[in-house]
Amino acid sequence: MADHCTGMEHRDGELDQRIVSFYEELGARFPDHPPYDPESPWMSAPVGVGIDHVSMNISYSPRGSEAVDVVLDLAERYGLVIYDPQGDEVTGLCGDYEVPVTG
Numbered sequence: 001m002a003d004h005c006t007g008m009e010h011r012d013g014e015l016d017q018r019i020v021s022f023y024e025e026l027g028a029r030f031p032d033h034p035p036y037d038p039e040s041p042w043m044s045a046p047v048g049v050g051i052d053h054v055s056m057n058i059s060y061s062p063r064g065s066e067a068v069d070v071v072l073d074l075a076e077r078y079g080l081v082i083y084d085p086q087g088d089e090v091t092g093l094c095g096d097y098e099v100p101v102t103g
Helices: 002-006 017-029 062-078
Strands: 081-084 089-092 095-097
Antiparallel strands (some): 089 095
């Protein structure tokens, strides 16, 4: 899934309502469209959104740390998992995943 999310082509289909709700709440807290807040946690904006994922580049800063906390909370609330490509780590659904999910 991470490969297709970061690729040039995204899957077509119906939006996952969990993704829509996650993105709307995240954007209400940390807008990713102009006018840009100078304290924005985003390294690039707008945030990338597909039918089954949200892709974010979060700054290493106090505001970025706050955004990570919000992302973790929203992911748990909406039953989503988080993939961090920097550490190749998958977390979510109230736990850490040591074994890759295949399917």
